Amino acid sequence: MPFASIKLQKLKFASLVVLMAFMIVLPVSIGASKAGEHRLLYVATPGIRNYLEFGGHGLLVFDIDDGHKFLKRIPTSGFDAQGKPLNVKGIVANAKTNRVYISTTQTLQCMDLLTEKILWEKGYEGGTDRMAIDPAGKFIYLPSLEKDHWHVVNAATGDVIKKLVPKSGAHNTIVGLDGKWAYLAGLKSPMLNISDTSKHEITKTVGPFSNVIRPFTINGAQTLAYVNVNDLLGFEIGDIRTGKMLHRVEVVGFQKGPVKRHGCPSHGIGLTPDEKEVWLADAYNQRVHVFDNTVMPPKQIASLPVREQPGWVTFSLDGKFAYPSTGEVFDVKTKRIIATLKDEKGGEVHSEKMVEIDFRNGKPIRTGDQFGLGRKLK
Numbered sequence: 001m002p003f004a005s006i007k008l009q010k011l012k013f014a015s016l017v018v019l020m021a022f023m024i025v026l027p028v029s030i031g032a033s034k035a036g037e038h039r040l041l042y043v044a045t046p047g048i049r050n051y052l053e054f055g056g057h058g059l060l061v062f063d064i065d066d067g068h069k070f071l072k073r074i075p076t077s078g079f080d081a082q083g084k085p086l087n088v089k090g091i092v093a094n095a096k097t098n099r100v101y102i103s104t105t106q107t108l109q110c111m112d113l114l115t116e117k118i119l120w121e122k123g124y125e126g127g128t129d130r131m132a133i134d135p136a137g138k139f140i141y142l143p144s145l146e147k148d149h150w151h152v153v154n155a156a157t158g159d160v161i162k163k164l165v166p167k168s169g170a171h172n173t174i175v176g177l178d179g180k181w182a183y184l185a186g187l188k189s190p191m192l193n194i195s196d197t198s199k200h201e202i203t204k205t206v207g208p209f210s211n212v213i214r215p216f217t218i219n220g221a222q223t224l225a226y227v228n229v230n231d232l233l234g235f236e237i238g239d240i241r242t243g244k245m246l247h248r249v250e251v252v253g254f255q256k257g258p259v260k261r262h263g264c265p266s267h268g269i270g271l272t273p274d275e276k277e278v279w280l281a282d283a284y285n286q287r288v289h290v291f292d293n294t295v296m297p298p299k300q301i302a303s304l305p306v307r308e309q310p311g312w313v314t315f316s317l318d319g320k321f322a323y324p325s326t327g328e329v330f331d332v333k334t335k336r337i338i339a340t341l342k343d344e345k346g347g348e349v350h351s352e353k354m355v356e357i358d359f360r361n362g363k364p365i366r367t368g369d370q371f372g373l374g375r376k377l378k
Helices: none
Strands: 037-045 058-063 069-074 088-094 099-104 107-112 118-123 139-143 150-154 160-164 170-175 181-186 192-196 201-206 213-218 224-229 234-239 245-250 269-271 277-282 287-292 299-305 313-315 321-324 328-331 336-340 354-360 363-367
Touching: 037 088, 088 354, 088 363, 139 170, 139 181, 170 213, 181 213, 213 269, 224 269, 224 277, 234 277, 269 313, 277 313, 277 321
Parallel strands: none
Antiparallel strands: 037 058, 037 354, 058 069, 088 099, 099 107, 107 118, 139 150, 150 160, 170 181, 181 192, 192 201, 213 224, 224 234, 234 245, 269 277, 277 287, 287 299, 313 321, 321 328, 328 336, 354 363
């Protein structure tokens, strides 16, 4: 059961005056949204461990429709006993409930997207890691911090609904686009556990893969899982229907080497929304490798340099922009960098925890995901 709600500490970082209002309709630009809509990128920091040099602390908002220009910093909670910001572990949002959630190593906080006020913050047995929310915004699958269990949490209140104990070193979590299945990957297991969300019970598995699972993603039809595993510069593919591993794909032309974080060569993988490409992080070589996913197994077609060691990658909902954790914004079609995320002082913003939220007339209408999920339903 969750601990008592943690009293929010006073922020030690000054918040900014809002630079632009949600209801302003911007001129049409590259990747511009439909008239009357406003697309924003929400980036939680510190999103690379607890490194404040990559954007400080808070929820940073960027204008996708205006060249990913910095708009504002929303104050967030998540501090240790000494008042220092905790590592952000995950971010999810839901347009139906007007909520955004941020997990740290110790707590899960819930914020109202309209008022930008924190509604509640709670700690949970075993800490917290990268969670996932169902499309209706009713429940969250919340992993403990690399422990044996996941909590299924009421998204409105933060109360625990159920506890699942696969004993896999709970870490990364995905809920499929239809909300019927939750995918649970742990740092201590080569098996991907799958929970039936109608009863919150693990009923299927995929694997074993060749090593323990790190970041992963799935296609929209929920037939294939693309997983990073320890000691592999590349990725593996599993068949969700049969539970069998299908393919092992290794990066060509580059060697493995020591990495600053995460302890594995490739920590970060995403599908473009149309599922035509797989983008893969390569920390040692400071690259993002791109694979043609229209053939099986996918074929390597590009290797793109980035400014630091990447540990994640996701995409805009329309598939036009790729967001590695190093803060570059890539045009997916041309594979060129068209912008870099910068904070209010011009400093580099890096984060493995970001999500697109789209608005119409100042109200949320759709949200993306932090995992780079495929979005083809058939």
